[in-house]
Amino acid sequence: MSTHAKHLRGLTIATLVTLTAGLALTFFYAPIELNEGFVQKIFYVHVPLAIISLMGYVAGGVFGLMYLRTGKKVWDLRSYCAIHMSLIFSIGGLISGAIWAKAAWGHWWVWSEPTLVSYLIVVLLFCTYQPLRFSIEDPERQSTYAAVFAVVGGAFVPLNFIVVRLSVQYLHPRVLNLEGGQLPASMATAFYVMVAAIALLFVTLMKYEMLAKSTRMETRRLRRRVLGDDAVAPVSRSAAPV
Amino acid sequence: MAWAILRKDLTVELRTLETVPAMAIFTVATFVVFHFGLQRDQLQGQLAAGVLAVSLLFAAILGTNRLFVAEREQGGFDGFLLAPVDRSAMLLAKATALFLYMVVLEIVAVPAFAIFAAPPGLGGALGGIVLFLLLVDLAFALVGTLVSAIAVNTRARDLIGPIIGLPLQIPALIAFAIGIGKELAVFPHRGPGGVIRAFTYHHSPSGEWLLVLALYDVFNALLAYAVFDFLLEE
Amino acid sequence: MDDVISIRELVRNFGERAVLRGVSVSVPAGASLAVLGRNGAGKSTLLRILATLLRPHGGEVRLFDRTLPRDSWAVRGQIGLLSHEPLLYRELSGRENLIYHARLHGIDRARVEEVLAAVGMARRGDDPVRACSRGMVQRLAVARAVLHRPRLLLLDEPRSNLDPAAADLIEPLIGRGAGITRVLTSHDPEAALAEADLVLALQGGRAAYLGPPEGIDSATIRELYR
Numbered sequence: 207m208s209t210h211a212k213h214l215r216g217l218t219i220a221t222l223v224t225l226t227a228g229l230a231l232t233f234f235y236a237p238i239e240l241n242e243g244f245v246q247k248i249f250y251v252h253v254p255l256a257i258i259s260l261m262g263y264v265a266g267g268v269f270g271l272m273y274l275r276t277g278k279k280v281w282d283l284r285s286y287c288a289i290h291m292s293l294i295f296s297i298g299g300l301i302s303g304a305i306w307a308k309a310a311w312g313h314w315w316v317w318s319e320p321t322l323v324s325y326l327i328v329v330l331l332f333c334t335y336q337p338l339r340f341s342i343e344d345p346e347r348q349s350t351y352a353a354v355f356a357v358v359g360g361a362f363v364p365l366n367f368i369v370v371r372l373s374v375q376y377l378h379p380r381v382l383n384l385e386g387g388q389l390p391a392s393m394a395t396a397f398y399v400m401v402a403a404i405a406l407l408f409v410t411l412m413k414y415e416m417l418a419k420s421t422r423m424e425t426r427r428l429r430r431r432v433l434g435d436d437a438v439a440p441v442s443r444s445a446a447p448v
Numbered sequence: 449m450a451w452a453i454l455r456k457d458l459t460v461e462l463r464t465l466e467t468v469p470a471m472a473i474f475t476v477a478t479f480v481v482f483h484f485g486l487q488r489d490q491l492q493g494q495l496a497a498g499v500l501a502v503s504l505l506f507a508a509i510l511g512t513n514r515l516f517v518a519e520r521e522q523g524g525f526d527g528f529l530l531a532p533v534d535r536s537a538m539l540l541a542k543a544t545a546l547f548l549y550m551v552v553l554e555i556v557a558v559p560a561f562a563i564f565a566a567p568p569g570l571g572g573a574l575g576g577i578v579l580f581l582l583l584v585d586l587a588f589a590l591v592g593t594l595v596s597a598i599a600v601n602t603r604a605r606d607l608i609g610p611i612i613g614l615p616l617q618i619p620a621l622i623a624f625a626i627g628i629g630k631e632l633a634v635f636p637h638r639g640p641g642g643v644i645r646a647f648t649y650h651h652s653p654s655g656e657w658l659l660v661l662a663l664y665d666v667f668n669a670l671l672a673y674a675v676f677d678f679l680l681e682e
Numbered sequence: 683m684d685d686v687i688s689i690r691e692l693v694r695n696f697g698e699r700a701v702l703r704g705v706s707v708s709v710p711a712g713a714s715l716a717v718l719g720r721n722g723a724g725k726s727t728l729l730r731i732l733a734t735l736l737r738p739h740g741g742e743v744r745l746f747d748r749t750l751p752r753d754s755w756a757v758r759g760q761i762g763l764l765s766h767e768p769l770l771y772r773e774l775s776g777r778e779n780l781i782y783h784a785r786l787h788g789i790d791r792a793r794v795e796e797v798l799a800a801v802g803m804a805r806r807g808d809d810p811v812r813a814c815s816r817g818m819v820q821r822l823a824v825a826r827a828v829l830h831r832p833r834l835l836l837l838d839e840p841r842s843n844l845d846p847a848a849a850d851l852i853e854p855l856i857g858r859g860a861g862i863t864r865v866l867t868s869h870d871p872e873a874a875l876a877e878a879d880l881v882l883a884l885q886g887g888r889a890a891y892l893g894p895p896e897g898i899d900s901a902t903i904r905e906l907y908r
Binding site for chain 2 (some may be wrong): 733734735736737755758759761763765767768769770771772773774778782783785786787788826
């Protein structure tokens with residue numbers, strides 16, 4: 207069994223269980239917030255999505271670094287999938303963030319919340335990852351350049367966060383603490399379970415994607431072995447590791 | 449070693465004059481565009497700082513588009529890679545070249561800005577502004593060189609460079625714009641004669657942004673140094 | 683003396699396709715190796731790997747007793763590459779280009795004048811390269827390749843764009859008589875065979891023939907280029 211398929215069944219089950227538990231806690235256990243009402247519950251989805259996707263980007267950077275150091279294609283695959291998955295989660299994070307902003311402050315977007323703002327910048331940067339990969343045809347070069355990008359991007363995430371936070375403090379005094387450092391116990395439980403659930407969801411989906419891609423790579427390699435090089439048409443330009 | 453490359457680049461630039469004049473014209477044109485976009489005859493404080501900062505950022509991005517093209521198309525990379533030279537020499541040479549282009553650009557652009565936007569306090573704030581300009585030029589040069597090296601080997605190089613470069617430069621832009629805004633605010637009523645006195649006011653509230661920019665420069669220098677080799681080698 | 687070049691089972695891929703699949707060849711000092719094959723057979727790739735511009739993906743490559751890519755650093759300055767591109771900046775003059783390369787390799791100015799004269803470009807050395815004819819550019823490229831007195835010459839179509847007079851001029855620099863170890867490729871198999879001590883014929887990334895030039899007949903050659 208491929209290394210990517212190991213633990214996959216266990217992970218999937220764990221994800222479904224935690225996600226169900228988290229959502230149940232969110233809707234039935236956590237109290238309704240005084241000021242914002244029911245819509246505030248989107249906080250339990252938005253913040254975990256944001257946190258996990260940011261960690262995903264940093265992980266993508268670490269995997270990219272490993273690729274640069276070892277040259278083993280599997281790290282490139284991991285880097286690609288991590289960033290790809292983070293991007294998808296980020297879109298979810300931005301949309302849920304916008305919904306929450308509308309519910310909490312009446313606007314679809316607020317510049318006074320540094321986490322949202324620096325998050326937007328990070329997403330803008332990583333949106334360019336796939337176009338970058340797609341525009342390099344030499345597969346080796348594509349993997350190397352993507353890895354360099356991932357490392358630079360991953361390092362950029364914390365840096366950007368700090369600078370934006372400083373700037374927002376200068377321009378708008380903080381109105382609401384997004385991280386919820388002083389959450390009451392019932393909210394905290396729901397929150398942490400959701401964080402765990404989204405983390406598991408991320409890892410599981412990433413493993414699925416890696417499994418799908420590596421299986422495809424392996425199949426092509428075997429076909430080429432059996433049928434000869436020319437029988438298998440080369441993959442036309444692709445952004446993903448082939 | 450890097451000096452040899454830099455010398456070559458500056459010779460070519462002086463002969464062809466393809467990068468710096470274009471950057472200068474573009475920046476001045478941007479000021480005019482801002483005037484019409486904002487419908488303001490005079491810019492003050494943070495608004496002035498912002499317009500200057502954004503215009504310089506766009507000019508820097510324009511500059512990065514051409515930085516490595518000659519190497520790519522005329523075999524400069526191969527010629528360099530064949531020599532027993534540290535790969536970072538090219539990073540140093542190109543970043544210095546871009547830095548110098550920005551400095552020359554600003555010698556034209558800042559007076560133009562003073563004329564077109566006439567922000568009050570520019571004279572008095574000049575000392576601080578020069579410091580900020582030097583640091584932000586360093587930031588634009590380092591990140592720009594890195595992004596340019598990535599972009600030059602792609603098919604859509606004129607597009608990939610800006611879309612990757614812009615988000616990466618935002619922290620530098622933030623520090624620069626806020627810092628300049630504060631400088632302009634500190635000396636709102638002094639005329640050009642205040643320049644001398646301005647140089648002694650280094651611990652104004654914008655000092656922390658100077659530090660942020662300096663740290664950003666150091667961070668990027670280290671990062672660029674670490675990854676640049678991978679962009680050249682195959 | 684040991685072989686200057688020693689390649690065993692060299693592999694190089696382009697994504698999922700293999701460009702070189704296990705090529706082995708050894709070249710002793712002072713010998714000339716001719717690499718024959720169709721476009722896409724892997725000739726240029728092999729040359730670029732030897733020039734340390736590409737990394738081998740498998741097998742072993744040793745140059746001057748050093749292993750590539752680990753010790754590429756040590757051998758770089760001893761290799762002279764003449765590729766399809768002249769590797770010259772069009773806005774600079776021939777002389778300025780050579781001075782730039784001399785600086786990169788740590789060679790003194792006098793040598794620049796020496797090679798310029800040797801390729802017959804001493805008087806036209808200050809013309810910008812974009813104003814030079816293709817023959818002149820090729821001569822300048824040869825000058826660049828031998829500037830640093832390399833111990834190994836890698837020549838990709840060395841006589842392209844050269845008229846017989848110019849070809850004669852560069853012969854002492856890069857020809858057999860120079861006594862330098864050489865690897866050359868050419869689209870003209872006959873000409874390449876004439877100046878080779880050893881022939882490697884590549885087909886589909888593999889060695890279809892490896893041996894002295896006498897051992898290969900015209901039928902095999904035609905097969906190669908079909």
